[in-house]
Amino acid sequence: MIVLLWIALAVLAVFVAGWLVVGLVFKLLWWALVGLVIGGLARAVLPGRQEIGMLETALVGIGSALLGGLIAHIVGVGALLQFLIALVVAIVIVAAVATTRPRRG
Numbered sequence: 001m002i003v004l005l006w007i008a009l010a011v012l013a014v015f016v017a018g019w020l021v022v023g024l025v026f027k028l029l030w031w032a033l034v035g036l037v038i039g040g041l042a043r044a045v046l047p048g049r050q051e052i053g054m055l056e057t058a059l060v061g062i063g064s065a066l067l068g069g070l071i072a073h074i075v076g077v078g079a080l081l082q083f084l085i086a087l088v089v090a091i092v093i094v095a096a097v098a099t100t101r102p103r104r105g
Helices: 002-045 054-075 079-100
Strands: none
Touching: 002 054, 002 079, 054 079
8 A cells, every 4th residue: 555655656746847847848948939039139129230140149039038037037027027138138149249250251
């Protein structure tokens, strides 16, 4: 009887751990998708031509979305402010990366 109880507790623990991992994966995937949008918006907001590629823009956007989400979580603001914080961070990083690049041609 005790063995069945231990098996049931182990199955429950695996289920809870799996639920937490899947939730984290979906949250990170969501931040990555939002980050792609944020990177594109940051690049569109900046005036002139940026000398960085689309992959770098996407990576900056994803990193900015994660950083904005972390900052917003620490500060305790809502989703709209989280998006705006991530957008501002992305604009700053895209501008910094674009200005440190040598011009092509």
